[in-house]
Amino acid sequence: VARIGVDLGGTKIYGVVVDGVEVLATAKRKTPREATPDEVIHRIVRVVEDLGGVEGIESIGVGAPGPVDASGTVLVAPNLTGWDGPVPLAALLAQSLHRPVTVENDVSAATFAEHRAGAARGVADVLGVWVGTGVGGGLVIGGRLVRGERGGAAEIGHMAVRPGGRRCGCGGSGHLEAYAGRAGMEAEARRRHAAGEPTQLVEEAGDRRITSRVWADALAAGDVVATEIVAEGAEMLAVALASAAALVDMTAVVIGGGLAERLGDPWREEVARRLGDLSFGPPPSVVAAVLGDPGGALGAALLAG
């Protein structure tokens, strides 16, 4: 039976038609600039039409960029306009599409796809870590996605890796995301630059965002500040993964996301090496996500009821 999966991102909406784990068709459109719930729903319906509509489609799964509760309500989505409160996305889309709709967190969906059809295929216990502007997670235990009754599971970016340490965007202190996410790393680079340490990160980016490419360039050039901040982020990620392994003993860690892709294999191998040093038991393998753009949409389809 065919299903449709949709990955709703801050910049694009990616849709797939799948049969089992096979992707039969794909379509994508830009996320509306004014990404209000109404506009987003209209745009998702357009992507579904691009895919041939709902004729012959049993159900639809959506991955959304925020925490999602059991009813498919997105609790908050900082990257979308006006989603600063709960949006009952599953219910609204089901009305428009006349099919059952399931909504899950986007990183959870991408992790589930890697578990079923990607880098962690055949592995029952998998932790996914998506390293980009922030650090998102997905957790599969015994082949089932772990959501938490309140939809709050797999928030690895908010594990406490250094009590009393760097302030996190969420208001907490010492969370992983403040050390290993692009935004937290940028804040630290600007702090050190303002304190008088020269770094091409700020010199190259100026007032614009320090992109993943700028980070990779600075590392390649041997920039000291960039090297130290990236190394500290890798160490903190390894600490979080070691704690996660002590708690759930996952067999594999799948790492994806824009910054992780840009930093590439040497960085991932460095994380794995540090994790090996820190682990209480046998460390999990650390592998790169392989499904790319369709992964989140495929996972959402696989999770659709």
Added chain:
Amino acid sequence: VARIGVDLGGTKIYGVVVDGVEVLATAKRKTPREATPDEVIHRIVRVVEDLGGVEGIESIGVGAPGPVDASGTVLVAPNLTGWDGPVPLAALLAQSLHRPVTVENDVSAATFAEHRAGAARGVADVLGVWVGTGVGGGLVIGGRLVRGERGGAAEIGHMAVRPGGRRCGCGGSGHLEAYAGRAGMEAEARRRHAAGEPTQLVEEAGDRRITSRVWADALAAGDVVATEIVAEGAEMLAVALASAAALVDMTAVVIGGGLAERLGDPWREEVARRLGDLSFGPPPSVVAAVLGDPGGALGAALLAG
């Protein structure tokens, strides 16, 4: 149908006959002083005989003080003599008792019992924390015990709460157990006493173990070193619980174990208060284990196939 559950501890072997979650009979014997695998198996068989034998018993579950793999082999049990390598306890007991035998970690079994019939009854996602000489854990997600493929799950005592911090008995650094377990707290008290800080902990215990009762007495007397060490342990436990909640979003934490019982409600409420301050999402409730001695044996019976 009736089952037998056995809790194999370092000092006693506790057995129960259960029907569903109801305990029909109990029996206990001391753990043999020379607790070799052969001696322990003979003693468990005696406890089963005390309970009326295996007539009418469908299966037997055992909780063991160490990590256990999926085949019921105890990988290591530091509190038992000569269990420094794997012991295929389930297979050996099945030969002696002529019934199917399931072996699980003892804290996992006790946590499962609290989930099914105790302090966290009706809660699907529960983390159990047993605070004694060390800090053990048990994890139930969606009503199922999380074991890990290699039997290494729920080792909350070895979550990294302070990278580069106190040395743990396992060789790692900054693990929770080094701050919140009795042995780690004793090591810190003796270090501070040797460095010239007066404390009734060492004055009262001398060269003997600083027992949970000695800790409680020192706290009651306002001993500064004891107060600071216990407060730091509570803070580190809260950090570990906040990280665990970010990862699995458990709804409840059940706290048991000898030291936790001795420190009582005020200490547990202090842990809950700090956890509330540190939590990314809504914090889990923190409740005391209620099943007492039969809990581990009951849980082992409930987990028996």
